[in-house]
Amino acid sequence: MAQPSVKLTYFDGKGRAELARLLFTYGGLPFVDERVPHADFPTLKPTLPLGQLPVLEVDGTVYAQSTAIARYAAKLAGLCPSDPVEALKADMFSCTLSDLEGPFVDIMFKTKDETEKAEKIKTFVEETVPKSFGALEKLVQGKFILGDKLSFADLQFFDVVENKLKWGIPTFSMGAFPKLAAVVANVKAEPKIAAYLSKQ
Ligand SMILES: N[C@@H](CCC(=O)N[C@@H](CS)C(=O)NCC(=O)O)C(=O)O
Structure with missing residues (x-):
């Protein structure tokens, strides 16, 4: 499987994005770590799948929900048990x-x-x-x-x-x-x- 192009977008803090950052980092998976200033959020919000951050863009498609994003990162990083x-x-x-x-x-x-x-x-x-x-x-x-x-x-x-x-x-x-x-x-x-x- 080709390495997907991945961009994680969140505010400039750990909050609901840090687990995905840790998982991508552990997996050695390159990702763009986009940090959005709070002042820019009102413009961004209507464009987001659920109107909230974090979101993850994978090969051009944007996905929401921090738990789903973390699970995806965990799978790529080999951290989901196969058993x-x-x-x-x-x-x-x-x-x-x-x-x-x-x-x-x-x-x-x-x-x-x-x-x-x-x-x-x-x-x-x-x-x-x-x-x-x-x-x-x-x-x-x-x-x-x-x-x-x-x-x-x-x-x-x-x-x-x-x-x-x-x-x-x-x-x-x-x-x-x-x-x-x-x-x-x-x-x-x-x-x-x-x-x-x-x-x-
Ligand atoms: N269940 C969602 C909750 C996301 C969430 O509450 N995000 C907050 C930031 S931590 C947000 O975008 N707040 C702005 C808003 O809801 O307008 C997740 O885990 O991703």
């Missing part, structure tokens, strides 16, 4: 992380009152995340979630912890989840990821 049960495990992990997105977005971007925000952060950190991460901790099979072999779920987990939780809640600690913390460290140490992070 259906291994893929099921990775998807189960991934969907559990996606479930955290709603409450996180609500706290970070929709809750304006500072007292209410602090209360929601407390519940999120002390109840919501431990419930999910406590369950996920038990699923980690080795150096990575599925054992020795890296999958998209590892990069998604890294993105959620480093670029979302620690960004939004700087006091967030992985101390109670040693296996998951090791997954984050092991992803960070992957040579292509380490090289990418060192340039940020």
